[in-house]
Amino acid sequence: MSAVSGLLAPRTAAIAMAVLLLLVLPLWVGNAYYVNIASQILFFAVFALALNVLVGYGGLTSLGHAGLFAMAGYTAALLLARGHGHLVADTAALLVTVATAAVYAVLSLRATGIGFLMITLAIGQILWGIAYRWASLTNGDNGVNVSSRPMPFGLDLSGADGFYYLCLVVFLACVGSMAVVVRSPFGASLRGTRDQERRMAALGYDVWLIRFWAFLLSGFWSGVAGLLFLYYNQFISPQVVALTTSAEALLMVIAGGTATLLGPIVGAALVVIMKNVVSAYIVRWNMVLGIIFILIVSFMPEGLVPGSARLWAWARHRLRHGKPKPAAPGPVAAPPASGGKEGVR
Amino acid sequence: MPRVTRRAVLAGTAAGTAAAVIGMPAIAQATPFKIGLLTVKTGPLAQGGIQMEQGIMTLLKQRGSTFAGRKVELVSADTGGNPAGAKTKASELIERDNVDVILGPLAAFELLALNDYIRQKGTPLMSLAAAEDVTQRQTNPFIMRPSATSAQCCHVLGDYAAKELKYRRAATISEDFAFGYEQMSGFQRVFEDGGGKVVKKLWPPLVTPDYTPYIAQIGNVDCVANGFAGSNPVKFMRAYADLGMKRIPLLAGWTAMDDALLKSLGDEAVGVVSAAWYSASLDSPVNKQFVADMAKDHNVLPGGYSAGMYIAGQVVEAALQKTGGKSDDKKAFNEALRGVSLQDTPRGPVKFDKYGNVVGDVHIRRCERKGGQLVNTIVKTYPDVSQFWTYGDQAFLANPVYSRDYPPAKNLE
Structure with a gap:
């Protein structure tokens, strides 16, 4: 073990361990039900990470992402129902979703903060209305069934394990590409537009364009998550487009920690487990989830992941030096989350 | 990095399953159903859901x-009233808890x-959900409905309104979703066939x-048929009377005048004529016992949601009696379920057509104040x-689903 950690940076080792753990997960949980829960965590994590591009790194809180998530699902489901192949349906779904994200962006990027939130909310509600009311196209309330999952390269994804590995591959691709984006100059400039909008503009950056690209990226990954959701359930209905889906994704991001890669993943795991596993034992699981969120907001307003890191650092310091650091366990420097309005005006 | 191949995973799963299967026969009869x-x-939707649970309990x-001499265990799961939740919970019941039959969803x-x-899973399911096509054009060999399709009661309502009440002009009002469309289409079809x-x-x-804005549009008609569900009927009837x-005269589908709603209603409900597949007032020993026990244990007057689950449970019991308490052979058990024919249920005689939907009595009721x-x-x-x-299955299924x-x-004006 020490040889390994000597060779690799602890961070790399931790990531390798985590990936290894995810790879063997179906072996040790065994039961298909729990493997399915793990798949759900993975694709909701992709969705939360997609939303986090805007919320965390761009400082733009969207409440309309369910529209993008469902746009991919609906496009693919409707094309499949009309007899098109999986490849055609999925490609078209992603294209349509990115195009929709572009429309979202053009309409909503006129504003930031609350204005942005309200515009995305409104567009999301319009899409919900279309899914619900344009029954001749979407089959309305009764939803659309997808009879089979795709079989890429002849791999059978109909079982829980097969589908889990699909989700895992997509999830890793998403996390990897997001890490690249976040660390790239584009990621830095996106954070710049969040923290110092006017200074960025003064430096010659096109703030609108940076945000527009971020929106497209977020839309693309939301679409990917939406496709996984569709194939997981093999069914889509207007409930998916509803505000609760958007709000839940936002809760995942905020609970886990905005502007981190790990945060939305932890948040997705928290929400999915509460919703599906804990609800089997506690009837009022909604209340438990609510209490957990209140606790998170009270004690770790920056989210679970950064909050735990801070508490851990504080505890270690205390153990080593035997006395509390002057800065007690209050949030020291929470990253500017949604809004990011403290920039120079 | 060690790669876990699909084959290794499958082998692992297969070994686990094999171990479980080998262990099975010795305890087959001892395991609860x-x-x-x-x-x-x-x-x-929680109110209907809780009534369902009370019924089967x-x-x-x-x-x-x-x-049939075998212990029965009830595993209850809350879907939250949305499709993705229903899917996850169904997978929990089938893949984790290994249930033999599913009752629900709502x-x-x-x-x-x-x-x-x-x-795909082949676990028999008995639902109260009215989605018509599941026992019609998309019929599923493992799904049965012991309650009624959306239109099953409304066909009757249309017939009664046209032939017995001699109404000629009707307005319909119902929620803007599939259950509402299917009910009102059924009413319209039979009512118009009856003149x-x-x-x-x-x-x-x-x-x-x-x-109010909707009621104001009703205009010059002999009757109004409504197909509301949940708590909407209470709100609607109050507004209707207040205006x-x-x-x-007001006509109602089964959910719009369910007996479980009566405690929330007042004089506005008196005189409403409804068509329902279950009525708490049915005079049979089994129903009287059911109503008494529901009153004793849960302090409620049972409606269709409770009765539906009670009857679904009776069907399961009858199937188990036929198989001698065995349910290991899912296919045989499913066959037994679909072949069940019962006389003594709270709603009266029950049997199933080849599409898995119930064939049973539908009652026309008039709401009154008694004592x-x-x-x-x-x-x-x-x-x-x-x-x-009375259309016959072939002719009926040749048309698209009610919408x-x-x-x-x-004849819209």
Whole structure:
């Protein structure tokens, strides 16, 4: 073990361990039900990470992402129902979703903060209305069934394990590409537009364009998550487009920690487990989830992941030096989350 | 990095399954029979979901949790009233808890979301959800419905309105979703076949704070048929009476005048004529016992949601009696379920057509006040009503499923 950690940076080792753990997960949980829960965590994590591009790194809180998530699902489901192949349906779904994200962006990027939130909310509600009311196209309330999952390269994804590995591959691709984006100059400039909008503009950056690209990226990954959701359930209905889906994704991001890669993943795991596993034992699981969120907001307003890191650092310091650091366990420097309005005006 | 191949995973799973199978026969009879209940305990549909649970619990209590000499265990799961939740919970019941049969879910869209999954898993399911096509054009060999399709009672209502009440002009009003469309289309089809005309169709959204603007559009008609569900009927009937509309008789589908609603209703409900497949006022020993036990254990007057689950439980019991308590052979057990024919259920005789939908009595009731209490008094019983009414399955299924636009309303004014 020490040889390994000597060779690799602890961070790399931790990531390798985590990936290894995810790879063997179906072996040790065994039961298909729990493997399915793990798949759900993975694709909701992709969705939360997609939303986090805007919320965390761009400082733009969207409440309309369910529209993008469902746009991919609906496009693919409707094309499949009309007899098109999986490849055609999925490609078209992603294209349509990115195009929709572009429309979202053009309409909503006129504003930031609350204005942005309200515009995305409104567009999301319009899409919900279309899914619900344009029954001749979407089959309305009764939803659309997808009879089979795709079989890429002849791999059978109909079982829980097969589908889990699909989700895992997509999830890793998403996390990897997001890490690249976040660390790239584009990621830095996106954070710049969040923290110092006017200074960025003064430096010659096109703030609108940076945000527009971020929106497209977020839309693309939301679409990917939406496709996984569709194939997981093999069914889509207007409930998916509803505000609760958007709000839940936002809760995942905020609970886990905005502007981190790990945060939305932890948040997705928290929400999915509460919703599906804990609800089997506690009837009022909604209340438990609510209490957990209140606790998170009270004690770790920056989210679970950064909050735990801070508490851990504080505890270690205390153990080593035997006395509390002057800065007690209050949030020291929470990253500017949604809004990011403290920039120079 | 060690790669886990799919084959290794499959081998692991297969080994686990094999181990489980080998261990099985010795304990086969000793293991309890598991009923999974897909219900809704949170959100707007929770009231119906809780009634469902009370219904099946009442039956289990009466039988000492034993069907055909075998212990019965109930595993209850809350879907939250949405399709994705229903799917996840169904997978929990089937893959984790290994239930032998699923009762539920409640809502049409939940059942539609499960349709393919149940077909794939082959676990029998008995639902109250009215999504018609599941026992019609998308029939599923493992899904049965012991309650009624959306239109099953409304066909009867249309017939009674046209032939017995001699109404000629009707307006319909129901929520703007599939259950509403299917009910009102069924009413319209039979009512117009009987010589009536539906001259107005109104579709308020599922969540409507005030029905006044809709009621104001009703116009000059002999009767108004409504197909509301959940708590909407209470709001609607109150608004209807408050606007002085009671001079125009009100007709109702089963959810719109369910007996469980009576405690929330007042004089506005008196005189409403409804068609329902279950009525708490039915005079049979088994129903009287059911009503008494529901009153004793849960302090409620049972409606269709409770009765439906009670009857579903009776069907399971009858199937277990046929197989001698065995359910290991899923296929044989499913066959046994579909072949069940019962005389003594709270709703009366019950049997199933080849599509898995119930054939049973539908009652026409008139709401009255008796000794201070509201009662749905049965005025006529249509025996052995099929989901296809009198049209015959072939002819019926040749048409598209009932919807907002089908059958077309030709007499709108």
